[in-house]
Amino acid sequence: ATAFRASEHQHIRYNPLQDEWVLVSAHRMKRPWQGQVEPLLLNTVPRHDPHNPLCPGATRANGEVNPHYDGTFLFDNDFPALQPDAPSPGPSDHPLFQAEAARGVCKVMCFHPWSDVTLPLMSVPEIRAVIDAWASVTEELGAQYPWVQIFENKGAMMGCSNPHPHCQVWASSFLPDVAQREERSQRAYQSQHGEPLLMEYGHQELLRKERLVLTSEHWLVLVPFWAVWPFQTLLLPRRHVRRLPELTPTERDDLASIMKKLLTKYDNLFETSFPYSMGWHGAPTGSEAGANWDHWQLHAHYYPPLLRSATVRKFMVGYEMLAQAQRDLTPEQAAERLRALPEVHYCLGQK
Amino acid sequence: ATAFRASEHQHIRYNPLQDEWVLVSAHRMKRPWQGQVEPLLLNTVPRHDPHNPLCPGATRANGEVNPHYDGTFLFDNDFPALQPDAPSPGPSDHPLFQAEAARGVCKVMCFHPWSDVTLPLMSVPEIRAVIDAWASVTEELGAQYPWVQIFENKGAMMGCSNPHPHCQVWASSFLPDVAQREERSQRAYQSQHGEPLLMEYGHQELLRKERLVLTSEHWLVLVPFWAVWPFQTLLLPRRHVRRLPELTPTERDDLASIMKKLLTKYDNLFETSFPYSMGWHGAPTGSEAGANWDHWQLHAHYYPPLLRSATVRKFMVGYEMLAQAQRDLTPEQAAERLRALPEVHYCLGQK
Ligand SMILES: O=P(O)(O)O[C@H]1O[C@H](CO)[C@@H](O)[C@H](O)[C@H]1O
Numbered sequence: 001a002t003a004f005r006a007s008e009h010q011h012i013r014y015n016p017l018q019d020e021w022v023l024v025s026a027h028r029m030k031r032p033w034q035g036q037v038e039p040l041l042l043n044t045v046p047r048h049d050p051h052n053p054l055c056p057g058a059t060r061a062n063g064e065v066n067p068h069y070d071g072t073f074l075f076d077n078d079f080p081a082l083q084p085d086a087p088s089p090g091p092s093d094h095p096l097f098q099a100e101a102a103r104g105v106c107k108v109m110c111f112h113p114w115s116d117v118t119l120p121l122m123s124v125p126e127i128r129a130v131i132d133a134w135a136s137v138t139e140e141l142g143a144q145y146p147w148v149q150i151f152e153n154k155g156a157m158m159g160c161s162n163p164h165p166h167c168q169v170w171a172s173s174f175l176p177d178v179a180q181r182e183e184r185s186q187r188a189y190q191s192q193h194g195e196p197l198l199m200e201y202g203h204q205e206l207l208r209k210e211r212l213v214l215t216s217e218h219w220l221v222l223v224p225f226w227a228v229w230p231f232q233t234l235l236l237p238r239r240h241v242r243r244l245p246e247l248t249p250t251e252r253d254d255l256a257s258i259m260k261k262l263l264t265k266y267d268n269l270f271e272t273s274f275p276y277s278m279g280w281h282g283a284p285t286g287s288e289a290g291a292n293w294d295h296w297q298l299h300a301h302y303y304p305p306l307l308r309s310a311t312v313r314k315f316m317v318g319y320e321m322l323a324q325a326q327r328d329l330t331p332e333q334a335a336e337r338l339r340a341l342p343e344v345h346y347c348l349g350q351k
Numbered sequence: 352a353t354a355f356r357a358s359e360h361q362h363i364r365y366n367p368l369q370d371e372w373v374l375v376s377a378h379r380m381k382r383p384w385q386g387q388v389e390p391l392l393l394n395t396v397p398r399h400d401p402h403n404p405l406c407p408g409a410t411r412a413n414g415e416v417n418p419h420y421d422g423t424f425l426f427d428n429d430f431p432a433l434q435p436d437a438p439s440p441g442p443s444d445h446p447l448f449q450a451e452a453a454r455g456v457c458k459v460m461c462f463h464p465w466s467d468v469t470l471p472l473m474s475v476p477e478i479r480a481v482i483d484a485w486a487s488v489t490e491e492l493g494a495q496y497p498w499v500q501i502f503e504n505k506g507a508m509m510g511c512s513n514p515h516p517h518c519q520v521w522a523s524s525f526l527p528d529v530a531q532r533e534e535r536s537q538r539a540y541q542s543q544h545g546e547p548l549l550m551e552y553g554h555q556e557l558l559r560k561e562r563l564v565l566t567s568e569h570w571l572v573l574v575p576f577w578a579v580w581p582f583q584t585l586l587l588p589r590r591h592v593r594r595l596p597e598l599t600p601t602e603r604d605d606l607a608s609i610m611k612k613l614l615t616k617y618d619n620l621f622e623t624s625f626p627y628s629m630g631w632h633g634a635p636t637g638s639e640a641g642a643n644w645d646h647w648q649l650h651a652h653y654y655p656p657l658l659r660s661a662t663v664r665k666f667m668v669g670y671e672m673l674a675q676a677q678r679d680l681t682p683e684q685a686a687e688r689l690r691a692l693p694e695v696h697y698c699l700g701q702k
């Protein structure tokens with residue numbers, strides 16, 4: 001019998017955090033690509049555009065004028081998917097027709113006054129200011145809402161409709177689907193094994209090493225064993241931290257520095273401004289914040305779509321939507337490629 | 352207090368088939384769109400291209416020459432994600448690092464010898480031949496494998512790398528993730544309510560009417576109460592049918608006709624060849640096929656990405672990937688728009 005090699009032999013892997021499986025078929029990278037290629041984006045974003053509603057001093061859709069901010073800037077999304085006061089749909093009349101109330105707020109956070117920078121091109125202190133703003137908004141909205149979802153859609157490929165560096169914050173009166181899955185899995189793991197799932201997972205990855213991308217005094221970046229996106233990563237604190245606001249000043253500085261390194265590697269991989277969606281997950285907040293959430297470990301997920309080059313992405317379509325996620329290179333191969341990349345940004349090295 | 356209106360007030364809905372929630376925020380349709388627009392595809396596909404590996408008489412990547420087929424044509428995918436003989440990864444050494452064997456086959460099925468047609472432009476008897484081929488391949492691969500996933504990625508936007516009308520069939524030695532969810536939900540519903548979930552669901556939608564798109568003697572098409580994609584539909588037989596091969600000749604003819612109507616409406620919606628991923632789900636097959644699968648009802652899911660026009664799609668990104676699916680119009684509004692569209696294809700009406 002042939003010996004199993006992950007890079008040659010398809011197999012399935014289990015995601016214990018989100019209770020999902022992925023099909024890993026690394027030999028698929030050999031197939032030629034004849035499908036859609038994405039437009040190559042030229043870096044033609046002006047530093048300041050008075051008509052861009054995210055810029056300092058610009059007028060937004062609701063007529064409000066942005067301040068001349070010089071760091072981060074947080075404001076209410078002018079087209080929020082969640083509003084604080086929607087009435088409830090009332091009781092359902094049938095088990096197959098269940099609807100429930102949803103309330104919340106949606107905010108936008110600009111990372112920097114300039115439109116022509118991205119996080120990896122910002123300085124470590126500037127990134128640190130973003131982290132502080134993430135912690136504050138979690139605290140502020142978490143006082144009222146059980147879930148505060150911070151996420152960044154970067155790049156047109158990820159549905160981002162404005163090139164100005166920014167993220168969004170959607171706080172909701174309910175635990176969203178993915179949060180519910182992570183809650184269930186982490187709670188079950190803790191009760192079965194007596195420690196937080198992601199603490200043990202980070203510990204194991206430090207021992208096994210093959211999926212590590214970056215390590216620092218306080219943080220780890222790795223390609224999870226169960227990654228679905230080609231170059232997906234998981235960013236974890238080494239210490240047991242439940243939520244962003246608990247991070248110490250030293251941990252925040254160290255986070256800013258490891259984020260800059262990770263995002264620089266991402267940009268360097270295909271020498272492009274690497275698109276992704278990323279977001280933070282931490283223990284639920286709101287009125288139950290005081291309960292025991294020790295099974296939670298703070299973490300960020302990075303989901304970048306590119307597979308082969310700056311213009312060829314992985315499509316999560318037919319089989320993935322109807323059956324199961326499928327990936328075309330192993331997480332170990334992805335980690336190895338990311339590890340090998342320089343920590344100096346290709347745009348800065350060129351000068 | 353304001354009375355609840357689904358089209359004005361955000362709320363969450365439950366998908367009892369796949370155990371997931373969706374956030375419905377219909378007021379979001381009011382926001383302007385400044386993000387990526389997709390390239391408008393001109394219909395410049397030649398009817399026959401000897402270099403297209405899906406065409407009759409063409410040579411494929413492995414050197415095989417396609418027959419001069421004049422109906423459907425089924426062959427092995429030259430770059431299969433699943434192969435019949437992969438060795439097993441062996442037992443896992445830790446609960447957070449679980450991998451399992453995956454075996455299977457991947458096939459490609461051409462719908463028609465011409466590259467410049469799509470299902471809605473084919474005749475009802477030609478579509479009927481596709482349905483027969485789907486039933487046969489389910490029977491053939493289902494003899495060995497527990498899950499036979501038939502799916503079509505249509506359009507470059509859905510990662511389709513070849514314009515020739517075709518679908519794929521991936522049969523696997525395992526029940527994929529989505530199949531497992533549907534298995535769990537349908538089994539639980541049957542044991543609690545004594546009837547198949549989707550039989551009762553179809554029955555309810557016939558009574559409620561507001562989400563119906565098309566009905567025929569043997570089939571229903573509706574926008575499910577829990578749809579996530581803007582114009583997502585569910586295609587259901589009226590009779591309790593567990594798998595494609597069980598369909599009678601009359602039911603197959605009727606299916607061909609309702610598919611043509613649905614796909615014509617889809618193309619008419621934005622006057623474009625409407626992209627989507629679609630696929631069939633039926634009771635598991637393989638060595639356990641003889642067990643009791645009466646809780647299963649055959650169905651097809653259509654997942655089309657377009658939202659506002661032929662070039663503006665819905666992005667399932669940040670919030671959707673990190674937290675929960677979100678939609679920008681209600682399923683009832685989508686059904687109403689689809690219902691109102693003509694059943695004659697805009698390309699055929701123009702002559
Ligand atoms: O097999 P194809 O058409 O080349 O590939 C397409 O469908 C597959 C199955 O959904 C996906 O895994 C690929 O990402 C997609 O590009």
Ligand SMILES: O=P(O)(O)O[C@H]1O[C@H](CO)[C@@H](O)[C@H](O)[C@H]1O
Nearest residue numbers: 159161665666668669670671677
């Ligand atoms: O709010 P934006 O940036 O306009 O919109 C983007 O992110 C949202 C949250 O992930 C998605 O629902 C939209 O489909 C996407 O285009």
